[in-house]
Amino acid sequence: MRVLGVDPGLTRCGVGVVEGVAGRPLTMLGVGVVRTPADADLGHRLVAVEQGLEQWLDEHRPEYVAVERVFSQHNVRTVMGTAQASAVAILCASRRGIPVALHTPSEVKAAVTGSGRADKAQVGAMVTRLLRLDAPPKPADAADALALAICHIWRAPAQNRLQQAVARQASGTPQAPRATARPHASKGRTT
């Protein structure tokens, strides 16, 4: 399965595409950051995030989009921008009928490092190792986006199939998406 991970943000929105199945080596297909200028008004920033994410969706055609779940108990200054950028990511994917999964930061950390309280450096190191990269992706938002995609591939094959069924029903698309047509390991790591 091919997953676009999105670490939402207005200033830096991390994006990373990972392909693979649970229990097999994973492949990174792309990583980057959609940036918007901090001095632009909110509307233009949201439009820029939308345009940037649409390009990633066009180029990589992911079967799933995994977005970090935003909590409102975070820093009150940044949480609204994060929530609004995440809304744009969820909207862009849902408009195309791509199932969206939300994972909490601690679920992502636990999936890739074994600890829900791992720091940024540990997450970056594990992402580097799991995707066989030469160095940790920079900035941290890009590495976090890859970690989200990895988390999604590993966490829930059954959950994914359920979401796809719901998405198909809602969008009226009868054909089976590629991920369920391919056989893949059902005993994947589930943390």
Add this chain to the structure above:
Amino acid sequence: MRVLGVDPGLTRCGVGVVEGVAGRPLTMLGVGVVRTPADADLGHRLVAVEQGLEQWLDEHRPEYVAVERVFSQHNVRTVMGTAQASAVAILCASRRGIPVALHTPSEVKAAVTGSGRADKAQVGAMVTRLLRLDAPPKPADAADALALAICHIWRAPAQNRLQQAVARQASGTPQAPRATARPHASKGRTT
């Protein structure tokens, strides 16, 4: 000027269109609510909000969109949905090059009732009187959307002209929008 007010929400997103200028009687052109089912997943709800708002923008062609500013210190359960619905509203307007203004609930209450701490009934009563309606619009989200539009018309003719200039520059549209081409009262109520 014609303003679409949006009281953002996932379950009920209030929308109201008001036309007029500060210091003159105002006219309501439309009022309603975009609803999404509480049991649908977030992605489908955001897509439904987008589709609903696009219809309102298509039908009424507002020159401004006024959206309630969301604060993160509100109820933590609902604030994320409100922030995400507001992001969709801001995105829809900005994509069309329509300037977006954010007004806080107390600015809106102060504009239409004279008190920033007015209750829902007072706001509904003043909206009814100012727009010469037979009864307060129901539900309260619809009345709040009209109040936002009224607030925007009354608050800031100068601010509006500035925003339009910025929007024109950002979108590369050289022609003057209709609102600035028409003469209108500059001594409007500014609370």
